[in-house]
Amino acid sequence: MSIMRDLFDTPLLPGLATHEGVLSAAEESMLIAQIDAVELEPFRFQGWTGKRLTRSFGWTYDFDRASFAPSEPLPDWLMPLRERAAAFARLDVASLVQALVIRYDPGAGIGWHRDRPVFEHVVGISLGNEATMRFRRRTPSGFERRSVPLAPRSIYHLSGEARHDWEHSIAPLAVPRWSVTFRSLL
Numbered sequence: 001m002s003i004m005r006d007l008f009d010t011p012l013l014p015g016l017a018t019h020e021g022v023l024s025a026a027e028e029s030m031l032i033a034q035i036d037a038v039e040l041e042p043f044r045f046q047g048w049t050g051k052r053l054t055r056s057f058g059w060t061y062d063f064d065r066a067s068f069a070p071s072e073p074l075p076d077w078l079m080p081l082r083e084r085a086a087a088f089a090r091l092d093v094a095s096l097v098q099a100l101v102i103r104y105d106p107g108a109g110i111g112w113h114r115d116r117p118v119f120e121h122v123v124g125i126s127l128g129n130e131a132t133m134r135f136r137r138r139t140p141s142g143f144e145r146r147s148v149p150l151a152p153r154s155i156y157h158l159s160g161e162a163r164h165d166w167e168h169s170i171a172p173l174a175v176p177r178w179s180v181t182f183r184s185l186l
């Protein structure tokens with residue numbers, strides 16, 4: 001497996017940084033319990049309800065109404081994680097004004113997209129089980145593709161080319177996964 005990764009997944013995209021082992025297993029369990037304790041809503045898009053359950057803090061983007069609005073403040077339990085995300089991405093912690101928590105139940109994924117253009121940096125923490133983040137970019141001769149493993153307790157930072165030029169997606173898993181993503185405004 002590691003040889004496969006070396007052959008096919010490196011070099012990572014310009015603008016994509018990842019690092020494993022940023023949380024202890026105990027911290028991971030605590031975060032999962034906190035996410036499960038908040039009221040999560042099924043992601044909705046054009047009248048269609050996804051299996052992905054989410055809640056956003058700081059700013060919310062409603063896909064149904066395409067509206068962008070301030071929402072409830074980030075909860076205290078996300079603050080230490082935000083510190084770590086900012087340190088990893090070398091950003092001012094106060095610039096990470098939005099947090100999105102997601103639970104992917106078995107069978108839930110996220111389709112091809114770029115994050116909303118109102119946001120700039122995206123820093124994500126993966127919890128529970130490993131997933132693969134796939135990237136694609138249209139070229140004259142078809143899609144160029146990459147895929148990057150997201151280990152549980154790992155962090156990633158999307159900026160620059162990886163953030164703006166490539167779409168990303170996560171295929172549904174047979175096991176649950178949780179994520180927390182922090183974003184700065186453009």
Ligand SMILES: O=C(O)CCC(=O)C(=O)O
Nearest residue numbers: 100102110115124179181
């Ligand atoms: O679950 C993740 O790590 C990615 C989520 C994502 O791409 C998004 O919310 O825009």
Ligand SMILES: [Fe+2]
Nearest residue numbers: 113114115168
């Ligand atoms: Fe995204």
